[in-house]
Amino acid sequence: MEIRLENITKIFQAKDKTETVAVNSFDLTIPSGKLVGLLGPSGCGKSTTLYMIAGLLEPNNGKIYFGDEDVTDMSPEHRGIGLVFQNYALYPHMTVRQNIMFPLENIKVPKDEALVMAQDMADLVGIGELMNRKPRQLSGGQQQRVAIARALVKKPRVLLLDEPLSNLDARLRLQTREEIKRIQRETGITTIFVTHDQEEAMSISDEIVLMELGLKHKFLGTPPINIFNGEIKKGTLMFNDFKIGPHDGADGECVIGIRPEGFTVVKEKGKIEMEVAYVETIGRDTTLVFEYKAPADFEELEAEGVNTKEVSDEPVEIKMVTKTFKVIVDASYKFKPGDVVNLDVKSNKLYVFNKDTGEYI
Amino acid sequence: MLERESNLKAWLYLAPALLLLSVFTFYPLFNSFYLTFLVGYNYLKPDKIFEAYTLVGNFKEVLSDKLFHQALKNTVVIVFVSVPISVIVSLLIAVALNGIKKLQGTFQTIFFLPYVTNAIAVGMAFAFIFNTNYGLVNQFLGWFGMDPVKFVTLGATWGTSMIALLVYTIWGGLAFKIMVFLAGLQNIDKQYYDAAKVDATPRSRVLRRITIPLLSPMIAYITITSFIGAFKAYRTVIGMFGASLAPPGLLPKDSLITIVGYIYSYIYDTAPGAISIAAAAAVILFVITLVFTFIQMWVSKKRVHF
Numbered sequence A: 001m002e003i004r005l006e007n008i009t010k011i012f013q014a015k016d017k018t019e020t021v022a023v024n025s026f027d028l029t030i031p032s033g034k035l036v037g038l039l040g041p042s043g044c045g046k047s048t049t050l051y052m053i054a055g056l057l058e059p060n061n062g063k064i065y066f067g068d069e070d071v072t073d074m075s076p077e078h079r080g081i082g083l084v085f086q087n088y089a090l091y092p093h094m095t096v097r098q099n100i101m102f103p104l105e106n107i108k109v110p111k112d113e114a115l116v117m118a119q120d121m122a123d124l125v126g127i128g129e130l131m132n133r134k135p136r137q138l139s140g141g142q143q144q145r146v147a148i149a150r151a152l153v154k155k156p157r158v159l160l161l162d163e164p165l166s167n168l169d170a171r172l173r174l175q176t177r178e179e180i181k182r183i184q185r186e187t188g189i190t191t192i193f194v195t196h197d198q199e200e201a202m203s204i205s206d207e208i209v210l211m212e213l214g215l216k217h218k219f220l221g222t223p224p225i226n227i228f229n230g231e232i233k234k235g236t237l238m239f240n241d242f243k244i245g246p247h248d249g250a251d252g253e254c255v256i257g258i259r260p261e262g263f264t265v266v267k268e269k270g271k272i273e274m275e276v277a278y279v280e281t282i283g284r285d286t287t288l289v290f291e292y293k294a295p296a297d298f299e300e301l302e303a304e305g306v307n308t309k310e311v312s313d314e315p316v317e318i319k320m321v322t323k324t325f326k327v328i329v330d331a332s333y334k335f336k337p338g339d340v341v342n343l344d345v346k347s348n349k350l351y352v353f354n355k356d357t358g359e360y361i
Numbered sequence B: 001m002l003e004r005e006s007n008l009k010a011w012l013y014l015a016p017a018l019l020l021l022s023v024f025t026f027y028p029l030f031n032s033f034y035l036t037f038l039v040g041y042n043y044l045k046p047d048k049i050f051e052a053y054t055l056v057g058n059f060k061e062v063l064s065d066k067l068f069h070q071a072l073k074n075t076v077v078i079v080f081v082s083v084p085i086s087v088i089v090s091l092l093i094a095v096a097l098n099g100i101k102k103l104q105g106t107f108q109t110i111f112f113l114p115y116v117t118n119a120i121a122v123g124m125a126f127a128f129i130f131n132t133n134y135g136l137v138n139q140f141l142g143w144f145g146m147d148p149v150k151f152v153t154l155g156a157t158w159g160t161s162m163i164a165l166l167v168y169t170i171w172g173g174l175a176f177k178i179m180v181f182l183a184g185l186q187n188i189d190k191q192y193y194d195a196a197k198v199d200a201t202p203r204s205r206v207l208r209r210i211t212i213p214l215l216s217p218m219i220a221y222i223t224i225t226s227f228i229g230a231f232k233a234y235r236t237v238i239g240m241f242g243a244s245l246a247p248p249g250l251l252p253k254d255s256l257i258t259i260v261g262y263i264y265s266y267i268y269d270t271a272p273g274a275i276s277i278a279a280a281a282a283v284i285l286f287v288i289t290l291v292f293t294f295i296q297m298w299v300s301k302k303r304v305h306f
């Protein structure tokens, strides 16, 4: 089922009448049966958007459609949503089985039937053996899968996941995101996955929606697109020291998106010249992974515990981190790590966004 | 070395409290146990302050005393009627209060007022509410064409006066319980309710399956302390019926006496040995309360989600 948000605005009003615009005139279409990543920095309104889709928050303005049905004023219990909360919200006093069965009991599924459905769902997410445990006796990853099972067991029309991996360690994160992908494929439920991790969004989603603090968004398609922090200098689009090509946008910083298949390999004098870091071969495609150094993003610094809020007069040391991008080339190219490759960029696979507003330019 | 020093310091810090506790808690505690073993204790006769020792004599006397039976019966009725009702009612009021947004503070204050109001004063107000001729209760019953019921005035029976006493006891206990439950409710993560809403949970089921289990530590705490408190009921009777511990004209005398009331009546009795009766009754009350508390803790350990 397709989900459509039209011109959605959410304003929170505090007791002292100050207003926070959490979501501003947001338009979004989620195609039926797709797993869409909602990507954006902390505080940009991702959770708020999700809760509005779930019906837990009411938009101040705009319409929400499930298929052709206008659900804007529908209460959450009638929307048929499965929601996995940022911190799971498993009922601590119930066992895993009771947690998963809870939504079924609400819709009066007979007990023996509900037991079977709960067990099937638990097996699907790989926690079939943990049915008698209490949530606190589970690891973060297991709890997360219980939450997914609880959200899926009633066969919702839409599955909403709010940063479900944020509490997991790196390895568990990789493992569970593969699992979410698998479960989504197996069930075919339209799914929205919120994250502020770019890499995570790219690896899991069929499509990515960018939400910026300015709350504009762009649709970025599949397979995951490469995102670079670039710059427009005197009409030329630059990425690090590479000239990508002429661009008529105003000078300043920008975000460049290039699809992995948007590159062509040339013999020499390519727009980008770099060493291959490693090579992945999946099916007929060969993916070249390149590494480059770039200043860390705001969120990456925050994730490492750097205080980004404090303004100081000291010159700030710019922290460089290794970033990667992927290029899909024809399998006939036999590159190995360390080879220097010249790349051109197909102009129709190149997207440039304003860094502050997220607008396509 | 260091450890011993800090140990010494700890004891020094505790010393004032321990001193006070010894004088006003530990000594009276042990002394009342001691008193139960004495016959004919009379502190007005310093040369021969008691006549003999007895192991169970005082207990036997208490347990065969008609007045004690009456006190036990009244106390048990108060405990087992007022506590469950007041716990349930205060829980429902707390849930309702927690659900409203406007005027929550105002209502909270209204419900908390009884807690800061003198029990004797409230008791007098209640006695008036239950008055046969002017009381609100009888006016209210009158609307339904019922004859005035004598709750607290001449002609009241044990049953009617007990009803009035129970209503007052229940009402008086609500404030504190509501406060504790409200605090507990406000501590429950709102996301559980959001999750329940998304899963189309009916309201009654939310209360039964989510709110009450998550509040169960508070409920257990309140229930246990209320039972202990109700076993010690006395103030309420005095507040409503005065020192006579019964509505006027009702026989036998002291017909609404409670165990604590019984203990008091023997403390102030100057006859030799009366104080030992009071002590024995106090020990019996102590044992009843203790056993009961252990049973409840044992039950709540099995039932309560911590």
Ligand SMILES: Nc1ncnc2c1ncn2[C@@H]1O[C@H](COP(=O)(O)OP(=O)(O)OP(=O)(O)O)[C@@H](O)[C@H]1O
Binding pocket: A012, A013, A014, A020, A021, A022, A040, A041, A042, A043, A044, A045, A046, A047, A048, A049, A196
């Ligand atoms: N109940 C509320 N009252 C007032 N402001 C709120 C409320 N909930 C959210 N906000 C504000 O709305 C904005 C968006 O919040 P939201 O929780 O949707 O962000 P988010 O994108 O999910 O962030 P994160 O990645 O940190 O979870 C923030 O500025 C936040 O402070």
Ligand SMILES: [Mg+2]
Binding pocket: A046, A047, A048, A086, A162, A163
């Ligand atoms: Mg969020």
